[in-house]
Amino acid sequence: MAPEATQEDIDNVVELVEAVGGNAFVSRGVSRTIVGIVGDVDDFDALNLGSRNGVLQVMRVSAPYKLVSREHHPARSVIRVGGVPIGPDTLSVIAGPCAVETPEQTLRAARMALEAGASLLRGGAFKPRTSPYSYQGLGEEGLRILAEVREETGLPVVTEVIDPGHVDTVAAYADMLQIGARDMQNFALLQAVGRAGRPVLLKRGFSATVEEWLSSAEYIAQRGNLDIVLCERGIRTFETATRNTLDISAVPVVQRLSHLPVIVDPSHSGGRRDLVLPLTRAAIAAGADGVIVDVHPEPRSARCDGDQALMGPDIRELADAVTILSPLMGRTRVGPAADRVRSHTP
Ligand code: PEP
Numbered sequence: 001m002a003p004e005a006t007q008e009d010i011d012n013v014v015e016l017v018e019a020v021g022g023n024a025f026v027s028r029g030v031s032r033t034i035v036g037i038v039g040d041v042d043d044f045d046a047l048n049l050g051s052r053n054g055v056l057q058v059m060r061v062s063a064p065y066k067l068v069s070r071e072h073h074p075a076r077s078v079i080r081v082g083g084v085p086i087g088p089d090t091l092s093v094i095a096g097p098c099a100v101e102t103p104e105q106t107l108r109a110a111r112m113a114l115e116a117g118a119s120l121l122r123g124g125a126f127k128p129r130t131s132p133y134s135y136q137g138l139g140e141e142g143l144r145i146l147a148e149v150r151e152e153t154g155l156p157v158v159t160e161v162i163d164p165g166h167v168d169t170v171a172a173y174a175d176m177l178q179i180g181a182r183d184m185q186n187f188a189l190l191q192a193v194g195r196a197g198r199p200v201l202l203k204r205g206f207s208a209t210v211e212e213w214l215s216s217a218e219y220i221a222q223r224g225n226l227d228i229v230l231c232e233r234g235i236r237t238f239e240t241a242t243r244n245t246l247d248i249s250a251v252p253v254v255q256r257l258s259h260l261p262v263i264v265d266p267s268h269s270g271g272r273r274d275l276v277l278p279l280t281r282a283a284i285a286a287g288a289d290g291v292i293v294d295v296h297p298e299p300r301s302a303r304c305d306g307d308q309a310l311m312g313p314d315i316r317e318l319a320d321a322v323t324i325l326s327p328l329m330g331r332t333r334v335g336p337a338a339d340r341v342r343s344h345t346p
């Protein structure tokens with residue numbers, strides 16, 4: 001309440017809150033009175049408390065997400081993707097090409113992913129490109145290629161969906177549905193993947209706060225799907241030396257607020273091949289539950305994001321970094337999944 005608020009103003013606020021079934025607790029300080037209110041936020045919004053006599057400011061103190069919060073679920077969750085665990089005791093590597101281009105390119109990239117120690121294959125069939133003139137992906141043909149490569153390698157598939165109308169089709173081929181940074185607040189899409197019966201990889205929007213990111217996860221959870229893995233992929237800052245700025249502190253911050261696993265995308269964060277290894281090390285040291293990394297057999301001719309794709313000897317270095325650092329962080333590296341999940345079909 002404002003310093004000059006009268007007793008009548010305070011009583012009026014309490015009455016309004018109680019009239020919609022809320023509870024109001026008045027706490028009087030030397031110079032100011034605060035009214036704490038508990039109840040349905042939508043009902044309180046409708047009261048327009050901010051415009052009432054004597055009210056200085058209305059502040060929300062509880063988070064706008066619940067199901068994904070640690071208050072709701074204190075233990076950290078383990079999400080299984082085609083039998084592969086992602087969670088607090090393991091370090092999972094997801095690797096593959098940015099985009100599916102041809103069956104050969106995808107299979108070669110998947111073999112590189114296995115060599116990198118990956119347990120899941122990434123690859124975009126529907127690409128959310130900033131320019132309409134950039135490569136848009138192979139669509140359903142790309143999904144078929146990913147499914148064939150899964151058969152061949154045993155690697156479960158993570159792939160992006162960009163249209164609510166495509167969710168059922170993508171879910172028929174994929175083991176995990178990716179929501180990209182550009183779609184983090186596409187609420188119709190979030191609700192559609194919430195109903196799809198597949199785990200979801202939710203990337204952070206490049207201008208999204210942690211609270212907005214977790215609120216987007218809540219949209220998925222609210223539709224009955226709590227199999228969500230969060231992915232920090234860099235945010236937009238004033239810095240131009242890198243494609244995005246990896247917000248490494250988001251890893252421990254989000255792990256305190258949410259029980260969902262958090263992985264890091266060092267490829268889209270830095271946008272440069274030479275940064276992938278140092279950012280991977282940083283991610284593991286900061287406590288990430290995994291990393292998702294772009295690899296390509298011939299990055300120079302890649303249709304998408306070739307500059308950030310690992311190739312040749314980089315792959316061994318990545319595998320070594322993960323193998324060496326995981327036990328230091330108390331985690332078991334999740335090995336190539338070939339034996340365990342070869343028979344898996346979604
Ligand atoms: C991707 O992973 O291919 C991608 C498009 O990433 P982001 O949504 O993080 O830009």
Ligand code: MN
Pocket residue numbers: 098268304305
């Ligand atoms: Mn990309």
